[in-house]
Amino acid sequence: MPAGANASPTGASTETSADAATQLARALPSPAKVAPNDGLGFLGQARDGELLAQLSSDAIVAAKKGSGGRTLAFKLRLASGIKAYYKPEQSVSSARWYAEVAAYHLDRALGLGRVPPVVSRSVLWSSLRRAAGSDSRAKELTVSRDGLVRGALIYWVEGHLVPAVTPPGWENWVRSEGFGRTTVSPYQRASAYGEALSAAHQRRLRQEAPITFYDAAPTPQRAELPAELSDMIVFDFLTLNYDRFGGDNANILELGAAGPLLLLDNGDGFSPGPPRRSVLDARLAPLSRFRKRTIDALRALDVRSFGARLAREPLAPILDAQALGGLAARREIVLEHVAAQQQRFGDAVFAW
Secondary structure, eight states: OOOOOOOOTTSGGGOOSSOHHHHHHHHSOOGGGSOOOOSOOGGGOSOSHHHHHHHHHOOEEEEEEOSSSSSOOEEEEETTSOEEEEEEOBSOTTOOHHHHHHHHHHHHHTTOOOSOOEEEEEEETHHHHHHHTTOGGGGGBOBOTTSEEEEEEEEOOOSOEEEOOOOTTGGGGGOSSOOOTTSOOSSSOHHHHHHHHHHHHHHHHTTOOOOOOOSSOOOOSSTTHHHHHHHHHHHHHHHTOOOSOOGGGTTSEEESTTOOBOOOOOTTOSOSSOSOOHHHHHHHTTOOOOOHHHHHHHHHOOHHHHHHHHTTSTTOOSSOHHHHHHHHHHHHHHHHHHHHHHHHHGGGGOOO
16 A cells, blocks of 8 residues: 655644745646546546646645545645545545545446546645644644645535435345345445344344335336446445445435436545455345446456556555455456356346
8 A cells, every 4th residue: 555654744843944836846746647547537528637637736726624524634726726625644544545546547447437536646734734723633644754745636526415315125226136125234334234233133033023124115216326326336345445335325425316326435445454345245245236338347347457557646556466456356256246146137137
């Protein structure tokens, strides 16, 4: 994973006597080094090249602290007028800036177009310090000796984001056969899923009737939503992001009532360690309806070439060999799962 010098952002030792303009020049990578986007861009629009160049090189003209969350982040306005959200490197385990960058490139490699443009970028801590104010989370940021913070700069999505509507029983949307009405759904916060499994086990031991979670499969409010949710489950398995499901679908957001579903907040992905998580296995297992073009793109994904793409990021390396190996292993697991479902249900598994 990316390595960097550690220093306290609250101490004077993070500042140097170097000229601010010199530091700024070092903080702005050349647009030519930004990894290319080979297909359509965000939400199927034109390629991301211009936005990536602006995110990479435009000066920061205004900054304010992000409004919520466990981690400290900043909403920025750039000289070109575009807005962006900066997620800096920090010690919180669920705040992996490089995961945001890797998720963006994987989204484009799969042709999804649901992750906003992202670049890796170093920013002067002094340009963020005033916005951070007295926030105690500032001490968790990683600031180099020359006063720079590494992080992911994410294009700000304009428009009203609303939680996707997934009523009880929605799991049937991504199933080729009915999902058991008394089956504990893995599509919830990991801790809540574990508690629900334990409660169900205790009910069996007491020979009590299982809880019925839904009476009838609901109808989605948007025809496209089931396919989007299927893509999301596959994407989160590949990125090792188990934090998608939370209270009130806070991380399952649509752009307005008409959608589409966006894939935001990917900083919990690509965690160090084992290449699999049990809760993500549990979320993949019930999935038996897929978007064919997504699976075709996954079959075509060459992880070595994907690693070379990440190597062109300004703050490369983004993922190390172990992380890329984990992605390759998860790719194979998904494809094996799809093949098993196809053997069972035929080509009907490619519902979209």
